[in-house]
Amino acid sequence: MDTERIVIKDVQNPKDSELIKAAQILREGGLVAFPTETVYGLGGNALDEQAAKKIYRAKGRPSDNPLIAHISCMEELEPLVREIPKAGRILAERYWPGPLTMIFPKSSLVPYGTTGGLDTVAVRMPKDRVANRLIRLAGVPVAAPSANTSGRPSPTTADHVWQDLEGKIEMVVDGGPVGIGLESTIVDVSSPVPVILRPGAITQEMLGQVLGQISLDPAISGPGQEGLRPRAPGMKYKHYAPRAEMTLVEVKEETMEQLYRPGSFLHGQVSRMMTESGRNWKMKIEIFYMAWKVNEAAAQMEKTGARVGVICTEETMDEYTAGIKRSIGRRDSEVSVAHNLYGVLREFDDLGVDFIYAESFSETHLGNAIMNRLNKAAGYRILWV
Ligand code: TXA
Ligand code: MG
Numbered sequence: 001m002d003t004e005r006i007v008i009k010d011v012q013n014p015k016d017s018e019l020i021k022a023a024q025i026l027r028e029g030g031l032v033a034f035p036t037e038t039v040y041g042l043g044g045n046a047l048d049e050q051a052a053k054k055i056y057r058a059k060g061r062p063s064d065n066p067l068i069a070h071i072s073c074m075e076e077l078e079p080l081v082r083e084i085p086k087a088g089r090i091l092a093e094r095y096w097p098g099p100l101t102m103i104f105p106k107s108s109l110v111p112y113g114t115t116g117g118l119d120t121v122a123v124r125m126p127k128d129r130v131a132n133r134l135i136r137l138a139g140v141p142v143a144a145p146s147a148n149t150s151g152r153p154s155p156t157t158a159d160h161v162w163q164d165l166e167g168k169i170e171m172v173v174d175g176g177p178v179g180i181g182l183e184s185t186i187v188d189v190s191s192p193v194p195v196i197l198r199p200g201a202i203t204q205e206m207l208g209q210v211l212g213q214i215s216l217d218p219a220i221s222g223p224g225q226e227g228l229r230p231r232a233p234g235m236k237y238k239h240y241a242p243r244a245e246m247t248l249v250e251v252k253e254e255t256m257e258q259l260y261r262p263g264s265f266l267h268g269q270v271s272r273m274m275t276e277s278g279r280n281w282k283m284k285i286e287i288f289y290m291a292w293k294v295n296e297a298a299a300q301m302e303k304t305g306a307r308v309g310v311i312c313t314e315e316t317m318d319e320y321t322a323g324i325k326r327s328i329g330r331r332d333s334e335v336s337v338a339h340n341l342y343g344v345l346r347e348f349d350d351l352g353v354d355f356i357y358a359e360s361f362s363e364t365h366l367g368n369a370i371m372n373r374l375n376k377a378a379g380y381r382i383l384w385v
Contacts, residue, residue, distance in 0.1 A: 003166050005158070007174045011035070014130045014175075016137060023137035025170045031058060033147040033161045034134055035175030036126040038099045038184050038200070039154040039342070040161045041070065041144030042169065043134075046080075049113030052143055058168040061150040065234045066116035067143040068101050068184075069123050072136040080121055080141060082107050087211055088189040094210050097127035099180055099201040103188040114143050116233060124184055130175040145234075146183060151241050152349075153342040153377070156181045160346060181339040182369050186232055187214075196220075197232035199369040201338070220372060223380050242345045244309060246356040246378040249294055251286050251385055259285055283331070287359070291319035293385040294357045298322035301355055309348040311358035313337070324351060328359075334366040341370065345377060357383070 006022065008014050022032045029051050032043050042059060044051030046069040056063045071077055074092065077084065081104035084092075088102050106121035115121050123141075126132055135142050146154035149164040158174035165172070185200030187207065196204060196216045207214045219230035258264055273284045291312070298308045299322040308323035314330045328344050329336030348356055358374055360382075361367045 001167055001170070003162075003169055004171045005162070005174055006171065008130055008176075011128075011130055011175045014133050016133070019130070019134050019137055019173070022134055022171050022173050023139070026134075026138040026142060027140060029054075030171075031055060031169040032134075032171045032173060033155075033158075033165060033169060034131055034144075034173040035128055035158070035178055036070075036131040036144075037128040037179045038126075038182060039156055039178055039180075040147040040158065041131070041142075042147035042161075042165065043070070043138075043142040043144040045138075046070075046114050046141040046143035047109060047111065048140075049111045052111070052113040055143060055145065058165060059145060059148070059150045061145065063113075064116045065145075066118055066122060067114050067145055069110065069114065069121055069141040070131065070135055070144050071123060071125050071141050072097075072132050073125070076135075076141060077104075077123060077125075079109050080107055080123060081105060085189045087187075087194045090210055091187065091189065091194075091207070092125075095202050095206075096125040097132060098125070099127075099184040100124065101184045101186045101198075103186065103190055103197070105190050120188075120190055122186065128175070128179070130173060134173065153242065153345040154183060156339070156342050160342075163346075177339075179339075180335075181341060181343075182373060185369070188231060195231065197230065198235055199372050201366060201369065203365045204368060205365055222375070241379070242356060242377055243349045244353045244356045245381070246358060247381045247383050248358050248360050248374055248378045249290050249383045249385060250360045251290055255289065255385060256282070256286060259289060287316045287331075288319060290359060290385065291316055293383075294359075295320060295322045297383065298355075298357060306354040307352060309351065309353035309356040311344055311348075311356060313359060316359065323357065324348075324353060331361070334361070334370060337361065337370055338366055341373060 044055045101122050101124040103120050110121045147161045148155050155161045156178045180201045185202040186198040188195045193213050217231050274281045301308045310323040310325040311328050312325050326344050329340045363371045
């Protein structure tokens with residue numbers, strides 16, 4: 001199949017003439033990849049089981065993994081769901097359109113082919129102008145998983161989509177790089193206390209503020225106990241896998257305590273950083289130590305002939321002396337880290353590295369989603385130093 005690529009000239013103001021063909025393809029059961037504010041989506045008519053089948057085939061994804069139905073406005077929600085629980089209304093009011101997906105009891109209109117056999121349906125209303133207008137023009141809800149080959153990092157540019165899906169779908173709508181860079185937050189509002197099934201840019205703290213009570217699916221914070229299955233089937237263990245074996249590096253509390261102690265082997269550095277870095281001195285020491293340990297491990301690996309990648313940040317880049325280093329963003333801007341995360345993983349895939357060491361981040365706010373994706377990419381492999 002020849003895949004057509006349409007480049008949107010002004011993504012803040014897409015013209016209907018630029019999107020009309022894509023909308024028609026969707027309406028007629030074909031597949032179109034398009035930008036959203038989170039990641040690129042691979043769209044098909046959510047009410048057409050055949051379209052869902054095509055999506056699974058193009059991605060190489062198991063068909064028991066349900067798809068998110070994308071809508072453009074509130075009126076489009078009602079036909080898809082049996083009821084809208086109170087929490088769903090509150091969250092829709094506050095965060096739609098936006099990077100939030102909600103799970104509702106599904107209506108009979110939504111085929112099981114879209115929901116992977118479940119009686120619930122995931123719905124999201126994207127804010128991205130191109131996505132929102134495309135869905136409106138299509139006139140049908142648009143089922144869209146991330147537009148990557150199953151198991152590869154989610155695409156944050158049209159080039160990423162092209163690498164994975166060229167020749168397999170009818171069209172790619174190129175709206176430039178996405179804004180956020182991580183998939184939407186998923187909240188199940190069909191249970192009495194809403195549950196976060198996947199962390200994203202609408203953070204637990206933000207949800208707690210409007211809902212009061214919110215819980216976190218225990219299966220998403222780690223591999224956990226045997227048999228603990230995530231309630232979002234797609235959140236299964238090790239999902240966003242880079243080709244290399246990836247390890248997250250974390251500094252132990254007790255290491256930090258030792259480092260502060262007068263006379264410790266890094267004490268000279270510690271005193272220097274305390275004077276140079278003011279309020280941030282603790283963070284500086286932690287990073288310095290982390291880099292030092294990664295240098296050791298990477299140099300060791302390189303001696304055996306392996307190619308080693310290091311995921312670092314603007315602030316720490318200069319501390320690394322071994323491995324191929326790539327900055328994932330600035331430590332003082334979680335937004336920048338989220339934005340670059342998948343792009344960096346893809347770059348290391350392209351470079352053909354065998355091992356990746358990645359710095360870790362705090363797990364609050366957006367850091368929660370960042371660490372969730374990094375942990376999954378690493379298959380929860382952590383080097384404690
Ligand atoms: O940001 C996003 O959500 C992107 C863009 C394109 O909108 N889409 C996306 O879709 O990330 P996908 O298919 O890659 O991830 C959807 C996740 C999967 O983990 C899936 O298992 C879960 O949502 N999911 C979908 N329907 C569900 C349901 N009824 N119950 C529980 N989990 C569901
Ligand atoms: Mg995905």
